[in-house]
Amino acid sequence: MSRYTGPSCKKCTKVSQKLFLKGTKCHTNCQVDKAQRAEKEKRFGGGGRPNKMSDYAKHLRQKQIARLTAQVTEAQFKRFFDKAAKDKGQTGAALLRFLEVRLDNVVRRLGFAVSLKAARQLVCHGHISVNGRCVDIPSVILKPGDEISINSKTAETVLVKQGLEHAEKTTQRPSFLSWDAGTKKGKLVRWPDRAESSINADEQMIVEYYSK
Numbered sequence: 001m002s003r004y005t006g007p008s009c010k011k012c013t014k015v016s017q018k019l020f021l022k023g024t025k026c027h028t029n030c031q032v033d034k035a036q037r038a039e040k041e042k043r044f045g046g047g048g049r050p051n052k053m054s055d056y057a058k059h060l061r062q063k064q065i066a067r068l069t070a071q072v073t074e075a076q077f078k079r080f081f082d083k084a085a086k087d088k089g090q091t092g093a094a095l096l097r098f099l100e101v102r103l104d105n106v107v108r109r110l111g112f113a114v115s116l117k118a119a120r121q122l123v124c125h126g127h128i129s130v131n132g133r134c135v136d137i138p139s140v141i142l143k144p145g146d147e148i149s150i151n152s153k154t155a156e157t158v159l160v161k162q163g164l165e166h167a168e169k170t171t172q173r174p175s176f177l178s179w180d181a182g183t184k185k186g187k188l189v190r191w192p193d194r195a196e197s198s199i200n201a202d203e204q205m206i207v208e209y210y211s212k
Helices: 008-015 023-027 031-044 055-070 074-085 091-100 103-110 116-124 158-170 203-211
Strands: 128-130 147-150 177-180 185-188
Touching: 055 074, 055 091, 055 203, 074 091, 074 203, 091 203, 103 116, 103 128, 103 147, 103 177, 103 185, 116 158
Parallel strands: none
Antiparallel strands: 128 147, 147 185, 177 185
16 A cells, blocks of 8 residues: 655645644644745735635545545545445544544544654554554544553653643543543543544535545
8 A cells, every 4th residue: 555755744735734744843843834924925025816726626625634634545535435425424524533533543632642643653563452452453443432552661652651741731632532541541432523523624525526
């Protein structure tokens, strides 16, 4: 399977939106912020109006924002969409829900890692367990009641400690996840609501994109 190995910042500049792919580093020296400042200076200096986007381009951008934020390939994203289309509820809401409860994303939101990339490495290297069993597939979709834990030795590493400290300071853990600081275990207590999604994209436009 193909894997993007280039700069993470290029993904953000591609859609002109901060996707926070590098965790805390995204709050300083952001390329998107620099580009937006340059665009404002250009307009203020009489540089003309920005190019108008076509209807197709607008729908494509929303799909790309969701896909790049989740850091999945086109094929993976389409599989998630097909799964969401079979769900009883609204397709767009189901799509964002499935992306939100991927194992790697839950590991990130619990605070074991400051970025999705770092969370995925923890999963792939066998440091994460679900319901007491080691799981090394980042794309696994969790269900309410699933318990997520980290290897005790891994929990003492500097990167994991930094992630947990950042989670405590920013209170980034959403209410659909419970957290036991003593045992360093988390649990998915319910499906996340739309407002709790970490993906800032218009899900209806994504549905329309695939419907064309």
